[in-house]
Amino acid sequence: xxxxxxxxxxxxxxxxxxxxxxxxxxxxxxxxxxxxxxxxxxxxxxxxxxxxxxxxxxxxxxxxxxxxxxxxxxxxxxxxxxxxxxxxxxxxxxxxxxxxxxxxxxxxxxxxxxxxxxxxxxxxxxxxxxxxxxxxxxxxxxxxxxxxxxxxxxxxxxxxxxxxxxxxxxxxxxxxxxxxxxxxxxxxxxxxxxxxxxxx
Numbered sequence: 001x002x003x004x005x006x007x008x009x010x011x012x013x014x015x016x017x018x019x020x021x022x023x024x025x026x027x028x029x030x031x032x033x034x035x036x037x038x039x040x041x042x043x044x045x046x047x048x049x050x051x052x053x054x055x056x057x058x059x060x061x062x063x064x065x066x067x068x069x070x071x072x073x074x075x076x077x078x079x080x081x082x083x084x085x086x087x088x089x090x091x092x093x094x095x096x097x098x099x100x101x102x103x104x105x106x107x108x109x110x111x112x113x114x115x116x117x118x119x120x121x122x123x124x125x126x127x128x129x130x131x132x133x134x135x136x137x138x139x140x141x142x143x144x145x146x147x148x149x150x151x152x153x154x155x156x157x158x159x160x161x162x163x164x165x166x167x168x169x170x171x172x173x174x175x176x177x178x179x180x181x182x183x184x185x186x187x188x189x190x191x192x193x194x195x196x197x198x199x200x
Contacts, residue, residue: 002066004034005092008056009041009085011075014048016102019161020069023180027168037062041088049073059088064095071160072103072123077133080108090114100152100167102160109151110134118148123156124197142198144189156197162189 004024006017028034040046043058079085090112093099101109103123107130109115116136121143131139140146145154145163147170154163165188169177181188 001033001035002097003063004028004036005039005059005062005065005068005096006036007039007059007068007070007089007092008046008054009073009075009079010046011079012046012048012071012073013103013157014050014052015157016071016073016105016160017069019158020100020102020164022184023161023164023168024069026180026183027172027176033172034067035063037065039065041085049075059092065092066097067100068092068096068098069100069164070102070105070108072101072105072107072157076104076107080111086111096150098150098152098167098171100154100160100163102154102163103156104130106130106153107134109153110137115148115151115153118151119143119146120148120151120153121146121155122153124199125156142195143192144195145192147192155195161186162192166190166192 038056039059040056041059043056045053046056047053093112106120106122119138119140121140122130144159152163152167154160165177
């Protein structure tokens, strides 16, 4: 069974992570796939930008992740620059078998240096400044999500749900992903290159 971390920080974007939680959580309804932990650097209650609060465990107090899911949010860059944040997060990123990011969650991984030279994507609203700040990454403006090695990186907010389904299809079979689509009555955009929000 894989250890799955949903990673939180103050000011994260609610839908970024709740979409993947819905899909991966429904897959794991009988607890057969994941040992799930809701995690932050220091633990305790964490609020999203929309003021949704969740109780988290401290990163140091839980097993190292096999899978880590990192949302974006308006606070992501500021949080990533705070003392000790990347020092705590980077070992988890290095250890993980898979890293899934949504929106500006990708910049936290970019800041670690682990995706230098790899294709990635992020939210279109901040695309230009993220590219400017992390030029070593091969940023893809037109991409609903990107899969590069152990990294699954999606663009803005709702794209994380499509990416999570793609991850399920890759790792557990397309039939499981289709089951989740039917259970949640979700219209899945299966093609990562089909990005209606990209403006070249």
